[in-house]
Amino acid sequence: MLQIKNLHVSVDGNEILRGIDLEVPTGAVHAIMGPNGSGKSTLARVLAGQEAYEVTQGEVIFDGKDLLEMDPEERAREGVFMAFQYPVEIPGVSNTYFLKAALNAVRKHRGLTEIDAMEFLTLVRQKMKLVQMEESLLHRPVNEGFSGGEKKRNEIFHMAVLEPRLAVLDETDSGLDIDALRIVADGVNVLRQQDRSFLLITHYQRLLNYIIPDRVHVLLDGRIVRSGGKELALELEEKGYVWLEEAAAQPVGA
Amino acid sequence: MAVMTETRTEGITGAARFVADFDAFLRELPSEPAAVTALRRMAIERFAILGFPTLRQEAWRQTNVAPIAQGAFVRQSFRPEASEPAVDLSGVDPLAVGAAARLVFVNGRLSTRLSSMDELPPGVVVASLAESLEKAADKVEPWLGQYARFEDHPFVALNTAFLRDGALVWVPRGVVVEKPIHLLYVSTPENGNPVVTFPRNLFVAGENSQVTLVETYAGEGVYFTCPVTELVAGPASVVDHYKLQLESRDAFHIATFQVEAERSCTPSSHSISIGGSLVRNDVIAVLNGEGIDCILNGLYLGEGRQTIANFMRVEHAKPHCASHELYKGVLDGSARAVFNGLIHVHPGAQKTDAKQSNRNLLLSPSAIANSNPQLEIFADDVKCTHGSTVGQLDEDAIFYLRSRGIGAEAARSLLTYAFASDIVERIKVDPVRRDLEEFLFARLPQGEVVRQAV
Secondary structure (H helix, E strand, O other), X not given: OEEEEEEEEEEOOEEEEEEEEEEEOOOOEEEEEOOOOOOHHHHHHHHHOOOOOEEEEEEEEEOOEEHHHOOHHHHHHHOEEEXXXXXXXXXXXXXXXXXXXXXXXXXXXXXXXOOOXXXXXXXXXXXXXXXXXXXXXHHOEEOOOOOHHHHHHHHHHHHHHHOOOEEEEEOOOOXXXXXHHHHHHHHHXXXXXXXXXXXXXXXXXXXXXXXXXXXXXXXXXXXXXXXXXXXXXXXXXXXXXHHHHHHOOOOOOO | OOXXXXXXXOOOOHHHHHXXXXXXXXXXXXXXXXXXXXXXXXXXXXXXXXXXXXXXXXXXXXXXXXHHHHOOOEEOOOOOOOOOOOOOOOOOHHHHOOOOEEEEEEOOEEOOOOOEEOOOOOOOEEEEHHHHHHHOHHHOOOOOOXXXXXXXXXXXXXXXXXXXXXXXXXXXXXXXXXXXXXXXXXXXXXXXXXXXXXXXXXXXXXXXXXXXXXXXXXXOOOOEEOOEEEEEEOOOOEEEEEEEEOOOOOOEEEEEEEEEEOOOOEEEEEEEEOOOOEXXXXXXXXXXXXXXXXXEEEEEEEOOOOEEEEEEEEEEOOOOOEEEEEEEEEEOOOOEEEEEEEEEEOOOOOOOEEEEEEEEEEOOOOOEEEEEEEEEEOOOOOEEEEEEEEEOOOHHHHHHHHOOOOOHHHHHHHXXXXXXXXXXXXXXXXXXXXXXXXXXXXXXXXXXXXXXHO
């Protein structure tokens, strides 16, 4: 579903990603781990299409299409979703109505009819339960005045409504207490299915106790230095990133 | 067709033209109370001294009124035989749905044909000022010209000299007028010539009364509207005032809204400025009693080469009063906005709670917003805050919306709408609020997406 080949990305002339190769098959859950500053979030944002990042080399193929050619909204309509590390507060824009407009943009792109108000309400009620979101948050402006945990749950709620083909979760676990983490993880697990892939970007192994990945990649200094099964996460938890930093001189590859 | 006596004033431009026309205007008028005639004489004398303001005067530095001073406008006529020009009200008609009364003024003069009156509570007067000057002077004389000062303001002076028609709304003590009262002022060329009108409104809300007033200004082509509205909010009264400036894009609009607030009243005013090429709204509120809670909000939307200025002056004359001002502007193209907000706290006006905020959203690199808050505080136990911002749309918010599938243009429109909706939402008169929402959906690119998303 997702193929990243030799991806180099710079911000303000500084190279952050220095040759990423990664393939996420359809239906797979891959985790990308790495310390702060390793380029994890840059990778997520490049996939979502944030313009501040300059791709200097390489390509990203999503479902056989050149993802980097697309505007952020086209990517979303094609089925790419990124849960933000820092969801943006948008005063004056209703969480629900905005989501309805977003869903209809996606549906239109897929050749489906617009969803009517009643159908949408039923859908929203059902998806809210997934993340145990309070109904009051639906009627508030997007993320405005939400707690940190509420914002992260709202991201998963958006994902559940938009039903992407590829979901990139950028440190969705950071700052969550264990109850909120379980709720977010349960939400993701319910949405795991054969035609949907996940890329979980995380600093900590704990999330991976609740969402069992098919594969774990370690990102260090803009390169993937090691890839393995779910046990790699446990190894990292035990040894930290230092032992891999030494190995970074001789990258193993994906 | 009555026109400004063009032969006699030919070659005279600027202020002198209006001064020269004054005697002819007086001769045109039917009878009126001697005190009113005396007032207009003082005003024209003052105007002759003040003249039109120039860019060298601080208060007018950013609003160039030369096109008004040099313009050849046909003055509103009150000759009985003058016929009423045809006007198209389709754009403003829906605003007045469900009104208790609707007065329509065409080129400054009441059109009885277009005006209508629903059932009003006993004792409430909604009438033409011109008619009231002749028939009900007791409802006019004690207040007219007592609050809007023309000594330092040439346009208030000009209005006072040439005032004749406009709305008189007089609500007796204890009476509640539940439905809004709508006043529409429409300008249209007279035989192809641009007109100048001087609408004069007097709103008197008695003690413990309640009333909602909507002033709407519209028109076509080039013209100059110079209204002055005096509102006297009696003790414990509740007065909600809305002003919709929807003038043509070639029009000049220089208006003054003067509020005299008495003990424990809660006056509010929402000023929406959309039309006009050169617009200035002066709002002056004098809080002349204890326990007043005054709200002054505004929204201005400028594009092209529009200039929209809002000059606010809130006088806290007595203790324990609150004033809250929130003015927001959205500026595109080469539009220019000026906000000047003065809060003056008099000696002894302790426990004043004054808050002023001006926020500007610039949608284009050539749009300009100037914001000048001024605090003059002569009491020591007060809370006065002011803040002003000039900024662009938040790029992070645009990206967030786009990452969910909303198109770039729609995302920008949605955020622009959200910025303006802060004021729109506060409009309590449903047809007015809905009309403004519809206007925004129509004006913003991808407005249909915005309609769905808010």
